Amino acid sequence: MPAITVDATTFALFGALGDLALRKLFPALYQLDRAGLLHADTRILALSRDTGDAGAHLARIDQALRKHVSATQLDEDVLSRFMARLDYLTMDFRNQADYASLAEKVSPVLPLIAYFATPASVYGAICENLAHADLADQTRVVLEKPIGHDLESSRVVNEAVAQYFPESRIYRIDHYLGKETVQNLIALRFANSLFETQWNQHHISHVEITVAETVGIEGRWGYFDQAGQLRDMIQNHLLQLLCLIAMDPPSDLTADSIRDEKVKVLKALAPITPERLGRYVVRGQYVAGSVGGKAVPGYLEEENSNAESSTETFVALRADICNWRWSGVPFYLRTGKRMGEKVSQIVIHFKEPPFYIFAPEQRSLISNRLIIRLQPDEGISLQVMTKEQGLDKGMHLRSGPLQLNFSQTYKSSRIPDAYERLLLEVMQGNQNLFVRKDEIEYAWKWCDQLIDGWSRIGEPPKAYPAGSWGPVASIALITRDGRSWYGDL
Ligand SMILES: NC(=O)C1=CN([C@@H]2O[C@H](COP(=O)(O)OP(=O)(O)OC[C@H]3O[C@@H](n4cnc5c(N)ncnc54)[C@H](OP(=O)(O)O)[C@@H]3O)[C@@H](O)[C@H]2O)C=CC1
Numbered sequence: 368m369p370a371i372t373v374d375a376t377t378f379a380l381f382g383a384l385g386d387l388a389l390r391k392l393f394p395a396l397y398q399l400d401r402a403g404l405l406h407a408d409t410r411i412l413a414l415s416r417d418t419g420d421a422g423a424h425l426a427r428i429d430q431a432l433r434k435h436v437s438a439t440q441l442d443e444d445v446l447s448r449f450m451a452r453l454d455y456l457t458m459d460f461r462n463q464a465d466y467a468s469l470a471e472k473v474s475p476v477l478p479l480i481a482y483f484a485t486p487a488s489v490y491g492a493i494c495e496n497l498a499h500a501d502l503a504d505q506t507r508v509v510l511e512k513p514i515g516h517d518l519e520s521s522r523v524v525n526e527a528v529a530q531y532f533p534e535s536r537i538y539r540i541d542h543y544l545g546k547e548t549v550q551n552l553i554a555l556r557f558a559n560s561l562f563e564t565q566w567n568q569h570h571i572s573h574v575e576i577t578v579a580e581t582v583g584i585e586g587r588w589g590y591f592d593q594a595g596q597l598r599d600m601i602q603n604h605l606l607q608l609l610c611l612i613a614m615d616p617p618s619d620l621t622a623d624s625i626r627d628e629k630v631k632v633l634k635a636l637a638p639i640t641p642e643r644l645g646r647y648v649v650r651g652q653y654v655a656g657s658v659g660g661k662a663v664p665g666y667l668e669e670e671n672s673n674a675e676s677s678t679e680t681f682v683a684l685r686a687d688i689c690n691w692r693w694s695g696v697p698f699y700l701r702t703g704k705r706m707g708e709k710v711s712q713i714v715i716h717f718k719e720p721p722f723y724i725f726a727p728e729q730r731s732l733i734s735n736r737l738i739i740r741l742q743p744d745e746g747i748s749l750q751v752m753t754k755e756q757g758l759d760k761g762m763h764l765r766s767g768p769l770q771l772n773f774s775q776t777y778k779s780s781r782i783p784d785a786y787e788r789l790l791l792e793v794m795q796g797n798q799n800l801f802v803r804k805d806e807i808e809y810a811w812k813w814c815d816q817l818i819d820g821w822s823r824i825g826e827p828p829k830a831y832p833a834g835s836w837g838p839v840a841s842i843a844l845i846t847r848d849g850r851s852w853y854g855d856l
């Protein structure tokens with residue numbers, strides 16, 4: 368039996384036949400049901416503008432579950448219980464009249480969760496129509512990222528939603544915040560006094576955040592080519608990771624205490640002026656290559672592509688945080704599509720000891736690092752120096768890991784997908800893992816100045832072969848500061 372109880376809700380999924388819904392959201396809801404975390408009275412309304420037979424659309428959802436839930440977790444009894452919760456409704460989300468049939472299906476006594484798995488341009492219309500249908504007061508709205516494509520457009524979306532919903536019932540998704548190891552950052556930093564005394568510019572030399580993907584754009588050219596990797600990944604996921612590493616201790620675990628601290632970090636990010644852009648930021652675009660031994664096309668040869676596009680699929684940059692804790696500690700961020708390996712990790716590099724008593728030739732070995740692996744092989748490893756074993760060794764040093772691999776250490780637990788955690792939090796009315804309006808806006812403000820700088824300079828992104836670790840210039844970005852990207856990447 369689960370240790371927590373979750374109240375009944377009506378869950379309305381707008382965009383229920385889209386990619387995100389079929390690939391991630393329905394499987395996450397199924398997993399919650401399987402774990403006993405969906406109340407018996409929770410109903411799920413699958414909303415889409417696809418006309419035709421509701422039964423056929425529900426069958427598509429059933430097929431998607433069979434495809435995206437691993438065979439070991441697909442239980443026919445749970446699946447039929449889950450499918451029995453579903454109803455399909457054809458709606459054009461912009462059409463007010465279509466909300467009458469939605470209102471008939473919504474229980475007036477339960478909270479309504481309205482999950483917007485649609486383009487952000489439709490969010491305002493859905494909110495307005497929910498309000499006209501008298502559904503707003505009982506509703507929590509869940510907004511997918513990206514919210515807008517710059518500061519101005521994000522304000523338009525946020526203001527449209529805020530006309531009908533208070534901030535306390537708006538849940539802005541950044542699915543990285545739902546990843547177990549990302550939540551563990553808070554436990555690691557604030558449940559262990561060991562780290563906090565070291566967590567500043569006196570002891571840390573620099574920080575790396577890498578989110579490398581092996582996938583390309585997966586048939587999402589229309590969306591991705593308008594966005595690029597800076598808007599798709601840095602503005603949200605990587606800046607959120609940076610905030611969780613860099614923020615001061617919140618006074619408690621409430622959503623606003625954590626968000627207040629994250630906002631302070633975003634406000635303290637030093638702008639990267641056009642003069643420093645060439646030195647601090649590298650944009651790349653993949654060309655044909657091979658990933659995992661398989662030949663893959665370049666970005667400009669992807670399905671529905673435009674051969675002229677100068678959208679970046681890779682970004683590496685150096686960010687500086689102007690405050691007492693982090694002054695002089697660069698944060699190197701790197702993310703790209705079609706890289707050699709899927710890996711998301713944060714590496715905290717500690718400074719060398721202040722005085723060196725070992726043989727000078729061993730000096731290059733000295734460096735404590737804390738490696739936080741978000742995916743795959745979630746875990747934490749602390750690189751420490753020890754003496755080599757053996758009578759013949761003398762005081763020869765070596766570097767080795769103190770390692771905690773979550774799946775090996777805690778064998779019983781399956782690591783849940785980020786969306787499972789986030790959907791559960793919305794059902795419980797808990798906003799900790801969601802992003803407040805001002806966080807989104809400060810993140811856009813910082814990214815907008817990079818985008819403006821790029822468009823002023825007008826330089827195309829640097830080519831990198833699919834399956835590599837990005838353009839050579841991204842190595843130069845960090846070696847120029849006398850450092851290198853951690854590990855075998
Ligand atoms: N897919 C992913 O991995 C991720 C997606 N997201 C975000 O999630 C959201 C959904 O993305 P994704 O699933 O990929 O997009 P899709 O285009 O696959 O799905 C969006 C769905 O919304 C429907 N829709 C759009 N406008 C209307 C309308 N007026 N009335 C009724 N239905 C409408 C579309 O219908 P139709 O097909 O008829 O146009 C489509 O089914 C976006 O905001 C995206 O940025 C965020 C992170 C990852």
Ligand SMILES: O=C1O[C@H](COP(=O)(O)O)[C@@H](O)[C@H](O)[C@H]1O
Nearest residue numbers: 512542578580582599600604711
């Ligand atoms: O939000 C997004 O995230 C995915 C990467 O997520 P992950 O959990 O697989 O690391 C990215 O591929 C996609 O382009 C982006 O929109």
